[in-house]
Amino acid sequence: MPVLWIVLIVLALGGVGYMLGRRRAMASADGDVRHLHSLPTYYGSNVALLTIAPALLFMGLWLLMQPILIERQIIGLIPESAIAEGSSRSLVMSDVRRVAEGLDTAVAQGAMTPDQADSIRTEFTDVRERLGRVGVALGSNVRPEVLRAAQHYRGLQARYSAIMTVLVLAVAVVGFGYSYLQTTKDFRARNVVETGIKSLLILASTIAILTTVGIILSMLFETRNFFSQYSWTNFFFGTTWSPSFSGRGGASQLGILPLLWGTLYISVVALLVAVPIGLFAAIYMSEYAGPKMRAIAKPLIEILAGIPTIVYGLFALITVGPMLRDYFAQPLGLGESSASVMTAGVVMGIMLIPFVSSLSDDIINAVPQSMRDGSLGLGATKSETIRQVVIPAALPGVVGAILLAASRAIGETMIVVLGAGAAARISLNPFEAMTTVTVKIVSQLTGDTDFASPETLVAFALGLTLFVITLGLNVLALYIVRKYREQYE
Amino acid sequence: MTDATANPAAAAGSPRHGSLLSQDALTKKRNAAETRFRLYGLAAVSVGILALILLLASILNNGLGSFQQTFISLDVELQEDRLDKAGNRNIEDLKKVSTFGYAPLITAAMAAKIAETGIQIEGLSAKDAGNIISKDAPAQLRDYVLANPEKIGTTVNFKVLANGRIDGYFKDRVTMASAELDSNVTPQQLMLADALKEDGVLIKGFNWGFITNPDASENRPEASGLGVAILGSLYMMLVVLILALPIGVAASIYLEEFAPKNRWTDLIEVNISNLAAVPSIVFGILGLAIFINFAGLPQSAPIVGGLVLTLMTLPTIIISTRASLKSVPPSIRDAALGVGASKMQSVFHHVLPLAAPGILTGTIIGLAQALGETAPLLLIGMVAFVREYPGAPPEGFFDPASALPVQVYNWTQRADPAFVERASGAIIVLLIFLLFMNAVAIMLRRRFERRW
Numbered sequence: 001m002p003v004l005w006i007v008l009i010v011l012a013l014g015g016v017g018y019m020l021g022r023r024r025a026m027a028s029a030d031g032d033v034r035h036l037h038s039l040p041t042y043y044g045s046n047v048a049l050l051t052i053a054p055a056l057l058f059m060g061l062w063l064l065m066q067p068i069l070i071e072r073q074i075i076g077l078i079p080e081s082a083i084a085e086g087s088s089r090s091l092v093m094s095d096v097r098r099v100a101e102g103l104d105t106a107v108a109q110g111a112m113t114p115d116q117a118d119s120i121r122t123e124f125t126d127v128r129e130r131l132g133r134v135g136v137a138l139g140s141n142v143r144p145e146v147l148r149a150a151q152h153y154r155g156l157q158a159r160y161s162a163i164m165t166v167l168v169l170a171v172a173v174v175g176f177g178y179s180y181l182q183t184t185k186d187f188r189a190r191n192v193v194e195t196g197i198k199s200l201l202i203l204a205s206t207i208a209i210l211t212t213v214g215i216i217l218s219m220l221f222e223t224r225n226f227f228s229q230y231s232w233t234n235f236f237f238g239t240t241w242s243p244s245f246s247g248r249g250g251a252s253q254l255g256i257l258p259l260l261w262g263t264l265y266i267s268v269v270a271l272l273v274a275v276p277i278g279l280f281a282a283i284y285m286s287e288y289a290g291p292k293m294r295a296i297a298k299p300l301i302e303i304l305a306g307i308p309t310i311v312y313g314l315f316a317l318i319t320v321g322p323m324l325r326d327y328f329a330q331p332l333g334l335g336e337s338s339a340s341v342m343t344a345g346v347v348m349g350i351m352l353i354p355f356v357s358s359l360s361d362d363i364i365n366a367v368p369q370s371m372r373d374g375s376l377g378l379g380a381t382k383s384e385t386i387r388q389v390v391i392p393a394a395l396p397g398v399v400g401a402i403l404l405a406a407s408r409a410i411g412e413t414m415i416v417v418l419g420a421g422a423a424a425r426i427s428l429n430p431f432e433a434m435t436t437v438t439v440k441i442v443s444q445l446t447g448d449t450d451f452a453s454p455e456t457l458v459a460f461a462l463g464l465t466l467f468v469i470t471l472g473l474n475v476l477a478l479y480i481v482r483k484y485r486e487q488y489e
Numbered sequence: 490m491t492d493a494t495a496n497p498a499a500a501a502g503s504p505r506h507g508s509l510l511s512q513d514a515l516t517k518k519r520n521a522a523e524t525r526f527r528l529y530g531l532a533a534v535s536v537g538i539l540a541l542i543l544l545l546a547s548i549l550n551n552g553l554g555s556f557q558q559t560f561i562s563l564d565v566e567l568q569e570d571r572l573d574k575a576g577n578r579n580i581e582d583l584k585k586v587s588t589f590g591y592a593p594l595i596t597a598a599m600a601a602k603i604a605e606t607g608i609q610i611e612g613l614s615a616k617d618a619g620n621i622i623s624k625d626a627p628a629q630l631r632d633y634v635l636a637n638p639e640k641i642g643t644t645v646n647f648k649v650l651a652n653g654r655i656d657g658y659f660k661d662r663v664t665m666a667s668a669e670l671d672s673n674v675t676p677q678q679l680m681l682a683d684a685l686k687e688d689g690v691l692i693k694g695f696n697w698g699f700i701t702n703p704d705a706s707e708n709r710p711e712a713s714g715l716g717v718a719i720l721g722s723l724y725m726m727l728v729v730l731i732l733a734l735p736i737g738v739a740a741s742i743y744l745e746e747f748a749p750k751n752r753w754t755d756l757i758e759v760n761i762s763n764l765a766a767v768p769s770i771v772f773g774i775l776g777l778a779i780f781i782n783f784a785g786l787p788q789s790a791p792i793v794g795g796l797v798l799t800l801m802t803l804p805t806i807i808i809s810t811r812a813s814l815k816s817v818p819p820s821i822r823d824a825a826l827g828v829g830a831s832k833m834q835s836v837f838h839h840v841l842p843l844a845a846p847g848i849l850t851g852t853i854i855g856l857a858q859a860l861g862e863t864a865p866l867l868l869i870g871m872v873a874f875v876r877e878y879p880g881a882p883p884e885g886f887f888d889p890a891s892a893l894p895v896q897v898y899n900w901t902q903r904a905d906p907a908f909v910e911r912a913s914g915a916i917i918v919l920l921i922f923l924l925f926m927n928a929v930a931i932m933l934r935r936r937f938e939r940r941w
Contacts, residue, residue: 004883063784064784067783067784067785097785190831194831194832194833197833198743198747198833200739201739201740201742201743201747202743203739204735204736204737204739204740204743205739205740205743205744205748205757206757207736207740207800207803208740208757208760208761208764208803208807209756209757209760211760211764211775211800211803212760212763212764214775214779215767215771215772215774215775218775218778218779218783219771219774219775219778221778222778276533277533277536278533278537279533280529280530280532280533280534281530281533281534281537283530284527284530284531284533284534285534287530288527288530288531289534297534297537297538300538300541301534301538301541304537304540304541304544306923306927307544307861307920307923308860308861308862308863308894308919308923309861310861310863310897310898310916311544311548311861311916311919311920312544313863313898313901314548314897314901314912314913314916315544315547315548317901318547318551318909318913319543319547350537350540350544353536353537353540354537357537381519381520381522381523382526382527383522383523383525383526383527384519384522386526387526404766407766407768408766408768410768411768411769411770411771412768413768413769413770413863413864414863414864414894414898417864417898418898418901438768438770438864441770441774441868442770442864442867442868445773445774445777445867445868446867446868446870446872451782459774460774460778463770463771463774466768466770466771467767467768467771470766470767470768471763471767474763474766475763478762
């Protein structure tokens, strides 16, 4: 039975439970609400909640566990001999999954009967050709072991789905029955329902933690796989980035240093653009600008923050890149490419202006007015006050803002994908194309990917490196900002 | 200190003999510095605004053309002996005639049109003349015939797309000089296009196809559209809304109203603020590893995109929801508790409705962010070339689709310069959506926000 149907049935059961529970409670109080412990809706909600929540949670868990269980059983079926040279069990496993999906499609389109799908043998039928006819393209001929495993896989999947349907509905019915029988006029329904809702709230708030754990685990596992195929010293200290596209490992050189260099170079250029402009804009807005000017200019600059990065990327690609090349790089003889560190850096700087300015604006506004008044009273001009009193007082906060901007710059993807180029090199010329960690993650993980080769897995190691760097910067920035806040509040 | 007050001149070093009416050198210097500093600030603000104007101007300048398209109006004779040899109008038989079978009809119609208008251009073959029409036109014709088989044998007027180069000629992307060097178009074809335009056969019109059509292949930029991408983005936004809003609100209610101050709560809070700053591409890696490789969800599906964007949007929604919950004054809670409501009742019956406008505003802004997000979608296979519209939800959530920002990226990766125009046009569509969402958010805030 499709999952959607199970969900609908459980929900319907909950709806029925709501009405029956409510009615039973009213009946037990002889129709007089005053004899009930809680309002009648709570009795209904109690039945509905106990019917729906455990059943759906159970189903969610089951759906998570099912692929793991099936895989474990199938993997045992694949003999050592079926794993070709240079291949691995997980690769064969993905073949099995593809064939099984192909058989499913064939049955769904009516090209095969379910019986045929279970009984065909590679010895008698050209499975690849038959699946090709229903639009499932397989890379190579199907080997008998793989086909048999795929058929077994389908069988297991069908059996597990059937078991799940029965169990989920059983959980729902048990919950329904238990809570229905519980319903009497003295039953403390409100307290139970409120505890239930509170646990759902807690569950929702742990999603943030689960996401972080998911991010770390997913990258950690694949990174471990990567380092088992490629030495970590070569990764962290290698100065050449040249993945080979044909073979597995061996010829590939996957040094992160050129990528880190490109990332840092572009981020520095971006910060050199964004920090002075953003900071001066923030100072002007908070110290000089009149209310009218503020009302117009501030939203205009903040629009820059709401524009998606792909728009900046296109801007870099079609406007800034060619402009920098034609007016600076070519006349100065520095380069011929429109994709360059400068292009990406300048555009990223524009993107970061509102980020730096709105953070700094907040921080400058948080500096107590009495400090300004004191300085002005001693005869300092406004600019002297700003430079010698306000900025030093706001400095930790501003540094925090700059660190946050740096972390944004390092993790930015679309601008560098479209504006920085794809050539990994370590060079000082800002008009040359260089590449960054994020660009390489995109290029290694799009298109045909093979999750057993180091060329693909390296993306996870890059991702983890990126995650660690940005996390470090964020934590440092938040620490500095928090520390600073304590001074004036 | 008495010394200093008694003898100020000695303390200052040298006495100052200045007039109040004329500034001395130091004051001038200080005032100049003041003016300079002020100008720096003004310059910074101007640079920011200028960058915004330049950005928008560049996108509009490049992209507005994509909303106009060159069409050619042709009377095509749907010859029965070509389209339906059996003559029984059986749909199955009609389907056997491929688009190649329709191409000659269009070439013939073009030749007839040229003969009718009396245009004569030296060195223009009939095939070249037919080629000024988009390669997509036969497919358009075929779809029409399959939908209206009874029209076979009659002559029908069609508005077919002109070839991308011809379209580019009328948008100043292609010139006579560039046509000399271009293997896809000849100057004679451009002359023909000019002549046809004079006769009113070739017309420029609003390009609905750009908004409704699916993507088209590399050499048919004129036929490519945003239909699948808009639908895919819409589906993803639906998934984000359905998941992120309840989860985000539930999490913020717990954290703001119920959570005790302990290490666990601190951990959750630190986590949320960190997640808000994690680079978006990392979420893409998460989606690829967990939703596709581990859970086995299909690639390029809006459901996966929606899940990834949900995780990305959650921190935004949680942060804004908590802010609006916090802004509801405690007196409301106290009053509810005072008349005997439970904590849960006071929150759900009183605090939450009062915070709702703020929550909605935050959610819309979060959705707008998610709509423009590109990087994570690249990793979960949304870059694939998809021509089929996804089905209706909920099954449609699992069909392959594209997304607006990814479609932009996709088009920038193609060689034909006509796609640059398309990409900028797609950005305009994206920005219009964002503008609309933000306007709704601002309106909601203005209309319903209460200041306590």
